[in-house]
Amino acid sequence: MACLLWAPSQAQESDDPPPAERLPLAARSLLLDVTRDSEGRFVAVGERGHVVHSGDGREWTQAEHVPTRSTLTTVASQGNDLWAGGHDTAIIHSSDGGVTWDLVYYDPDRAQPVMDIHFVDAQTGYAIGAYGLMMKTLDGGQTWDEFEVSFDGWHLNGLIDLGDGRLLITGEKGFSYLSQDAGETWETIDMPYPGSMFGAVRTGGCIVVYGLRGNIQRTCDDGQSWEQLASPTENSLAGGAFREGETLLVGNSGQVVRIGADGAVSAEKHPSGVDFAAALPLDDGRWLLVGESGTHVYPALDGEGTSG
Numbered sequence: 001m002a003c004l005l006w007a008p009s010q011a012q013e014s015d016d017p018p019p020a021e022r023l024p025l026a027a028r029s030l031l032l033d034v035t036r037d038s039e040g041r042f043v044a045v046g047e048r049g050h051v052v053h054s055g056d057g058r059e060w061t062q063a064e065h066v067p068t069r070s071t072l073t074t075v076a077s078q079g080n081d082l083w084a085g086g087h088d089t090a091i092i093h094s095s096d097g098g099v100t101w102d103l104v105y106y107d108p109d110r111a112q113p114v115m116d117i118h119f120v121d122a123q124t125g126y127a128i129g130a131y132g133l134m135m136k137t138l139d140g141g142q143t144w145d146e147f148e149v150s151f152d153g154w155h156l157n158g159l160i161d162l163g164d165g166r167l168l169i170t171g172e173k174g175f176s177y178l179s180q181d182a183g184e185t186w187e188t189i190d191m192p193y194p195g196s197m198f199g200a201v202r203t204g205g206c207i208v209v210y211g212l213r214g215n216i217q218r219t220c221d222d223g224q225s226w227e228q229l230a231s232p233t234e235n236s237l238a239g240g241a242f243r244e245g246e247t248l249l250v251g252n253s254g255q256v257v258r259i260g261a262d263g264a265v266s267a268e269k270h271p272s273g274v275d276f277a278a279a280l281p282l283d284d285g286r287w288l289l290v291g292e293s294g295t296h297v298y299p300a301l302d303g304e305g306t307s308g
Helices: none
Strands: 030-036 044-046 053-054 072-078 081-085 089-096 104-105 114-119 125-129 134-137 158-161 166-171 175-179 187-190 197-205 207-212 216-219 227-228 239-244 246-251 255-260 265-269 276-281 288-291 294-298
Touching: 030 081, 030 207, 030 294, 044 072, 053 089, 053 294, 072 114, 072 207, 072 276, 081 125, 089 114, 125 158, 158 207, 166 197, 166 207, 197 239, 197 246, 207 246, 239 288, 246 276, 246 288
Parallel strands: 030 072, 030 276, 030 288, 114 158, 158 197, 239 276
Antiparallel strands: 030 044, 044 053, 072 081, 081 089, 089 104, 114 125, 125 134, 158 166, 166 175, 175 187, 197 207, 207 216, 216 227, 239 246, 246 255, 255 265, 276 288, 288 294
16 A cells, blocks of 8 residues: 555645635526435535535535545445535545535545545445546545555546445546455456446445446346346436336436336436436435436426426
8 A cells, every 4th residue: 555645734825725605596407326324314415525414315515614625536434424526536524414524635636536446334435536546545535545456547436335345446548347355356347338437326235336328237146247228228327226126317408217026227318308317216206316416306396498
């Protein structure tokens, strides 16, 4: 492992980036990821360091303090702790439901955006990103060490925990990776489609991977073998979520793809027509979607996506 490149205790005051601006329409700006903490609160992140939080997924409030204006591409929860990352290799942390945040890692000279963060427990977490970025924390996110792992410089887009120390990374140009030893070593997976995969979601006993041009791939043996699902769209798919009996994938131009418990795949367009980046199930049976113009629900509320 390489040594830590930046930490709050090592930074001079002049090194600190400007904080995110508080704006009245932050919840309607471009949002790129959403999560839910152990208290059931929703937190979404996006452009210009915007962070918004909600108790019900409908009414949103902007965070009081976010210590960066870097675009935030990912947010993850571990108990009551929240972690977000994005451009300038920025990683921020909140312990109060997303109301206030601290900067724990920042290195704009790297030009390697963080694309996904995942914690396997309260102490152990991973951050992956552009050009083969891979970092790990063993102290609850206080420090982040870079792994000396070669991913041939390809973008690492999503990370999913398969349990028992097994991790799966979805990547660029058809390169995805599997670890059997908690990320110490990685093997390249031979995927059916040789294009970029943007994320993965666990769907009961299987894993669905989605990405460029609407491609959907599935494994039901922890990544040992893969099948290409017949996709009803060529719109790229950027986000996905699962609840009992159904998987929802979302992407460009309002694209929504549903995969039923029987494996049947169907598609429709959200009336907003915006590009979506992520999805989560809501308690009322709908889905929360984030992307262009902030937050949306699916099925859409009456009047959403209409003019006037």
